[in-house]
Amino acid sequence: NAGVTQTPKFQVLKTGQSMTLQCAQDMNHEYMSWYRQDPGMGLRLIHYSVGAGITDQGEVPNGYNVSRSTTEDFPLRLLSAAPSQTSVYFCASRDTGGNQPQHFGDGTRLSIL
């Protein structure tokens, strides 16, 4: 039982490049989320999904796309990377029903030059 797995762990991009951050969970959780973590700002919600085929925007969605074709996977796409997107990105999943705990991956550290 690996939990939430994020790849890659580190990535450096040039401004304007695109890439996809991968997230997979093996706990059969319906709910999945993407957060970004910046110093002094905590974790901010980018996009979330309540099940396969259903996604919605969080607090800071601009510049990011998501899709949810399976329960297990929830990739995050940067369409045209900007230096302001330099951050640590965390994927999380949780079970349905009440206030279940979020299970986080170990993050992807992304630098945009």
Added chain:
Amino acid sequence: QQQVKQSPQSLIVQKGGISIINCAYENTAFDYFPWYQQFPGKGPALLIAIRPDVSEKKEGRFTISFNKSAKQFSLHIMDSQPGDSATYFCAVGGGGTSYGKLTFGQGTILTVHP
């Protein structure tokens, strides 16, 4: 808008001391108040959580105190240990914001000196 304000930003405590981290929120509709602990290079992990129908919850050395009227809650770490050195985040959720949406505080970096 900043729905959750966490303080202090950083905290240094001696081994055996008490660490106290505070959070204040604005929306009275929230009904779930967790604390997450994060070690360097790792994702946050749930430490302890409370619902607004109780004023205190204790799990081992960790206690949440909740003041509904003041819209504040705090994390107390008793007998702090060097292994407690980490970043702590408060969060608020529930209150109709389903789908696992949490709003996090800014984080507190705790350092416990041996």
